Amino acid sequence: MDEPGQTRETYRAFRTIPTRWMDVDVYGHVNNTVYYSWFDTAINAWMVESGVLDPASGEVIGVCAESGCRYLRAVEFPGAIEAGIRVAKLGRSSVRWEIGIFTASEATPAAQGFFVHVFVDRATMRPTDMHDALRAALQSLLV
Structure with a gap:
């Protein structure tokens, strides 16, 4: 998982x-489960907009194999977050994403998470090598 001290620039x-x-729970802050939705939204929207994922009919899809989150500061409603993404590790059929959840006025994340996608053949649900365009797109986010 991300190390403490990360900033937007990373x-x-x-x-x-x-x-x-x-999104807000009885304690007045965004519930922990919502962060995972933000991770999924930021990552998959980036892949769709980059033209490397077709969730409706693509032959290859990404499934979550593992995820985690470290909560550092409360996020509240109303407002907006900025989900920063990067690739920490790129395998043959998998990618480890790291995500920083930032509030508008903060340079350091309110939460840091990770999300491991394994790319599988939609028909067989078996791991498959990433196609060249996907690998190139992910390499552009590699740190």
Whole structure:
């Protein structure tokens, strides 16, 4: 997982995501489960917009094999977060993403997470090598 002391500059791409009323729990802050939704949204939106993932009909899809999060500071509603993403490790059929969740005025993340995708053949659900365009796109985010 990310090390303490990371800043916005250590991430390669960002997605702004608004917090929603339904994200807040009885304690008045965004519930821990919502962060995983943000991870998934930031990563998959980047791949779709980069043209390397077709979630509806592509032959290769990414499935989550592992994820985790370290919560450093509360996020509240209303507001927006900026999810910074980067690639920490690139394998033959897998990628380890690292995600920083930033609030608008902060240079350091409110949370740091990771998400491991394994790319599989949609029909067989067996791991498959990444195609060249996907690998090249992911390499652009590699740290």
